Amino acid sequence: MTDLLYRWPEAAKFGKRVPKEKFYEHGTVSTAVREKFITEVQRITWAYKLAETTINLPGTSAVPEVQVFTIDSKTDDVSEAVLSAIDKAIPFPIIFEVTRSLTERPGVRMVAAHKQIGAGTPKLSAYYSTGWQPGDVTRQPLPTAITLATLYAALLQPLTPLAARPGEEMSEVADRLAAVRKLEREVASLERKLRAEPQLNRKVELRRTLKTKQHELTELVE
Known part of the structure; x- marks a missing residue:
């Protein structure tokens, strides 16, 4: 901005x-x-x-x-x-x-x-x-x-808050930003669940899902 x-x-x-x-x-x-x-x-x-x-x-x-x-x-x-x-x-x-x-x-x-x-x-x-x-x-x-x-x-x-990629239309930037905001909400939710989860096996599963979502978010932002 x-x-x-x-x-x-x-x-x-x-x-x-x-x-x-x-x-x-x-x-x-x-x-x-x-x-x-x-x-x-x-x-x-x-x-x-x-x-x-x-x-x-x-x-x-x-x-x-x-x-x-x-x-x-x-x-x-x-x-x-x-x-x-x-x-x-x-x-x-x-x-x-x-x-x-x-x-x-x-x-x-x-x-x-x-x-x-x-x-x-x-x-x-x-x-x-x-x-x-x-x-x-x-x-x-x-x-x-x-x-x-x-x-x-x-x-x-x-x-x-996102720079346009080469050849990217403004409508595509808008769609990508909407996807970023959706992923940010999902990541925040997973982080809260991870902090509150007492079971180790469930923590491992949540951590794996969180890592995947964080990677997707990085791909969209860069």
């Missing part, structure tokens, strides 16, 4: 406020998530629209445009459930900037999930995020790219 913020192109500025109620119109938003919108979100702004018409990079069927949404928080953060509800309602990949100004530690963080669009509900990976940074931090120029798809991958890559 890299702590950075991008300097979004002025030509891509959209600056349209989106009422929270717009996302309630989608039947998949539960009462619990609606409550999170009410208690956590001060304002949602469709801040920038990265498209061929604004930044002169051609889109693809997978990434026709990339949107940048700013969410001003009422509290110290915004739940992933809120981000997911917005992501599922907008048929384009989204980069979020979450800001907090009403707490003792004001700041901003960039957060996004890898989003695969198609027929039906978009497929979302886990959410990746920078740490909290001062609002006046020096912003970096956008990564060099020749299409919106390569730009999207380059925007996401610094947020993920």
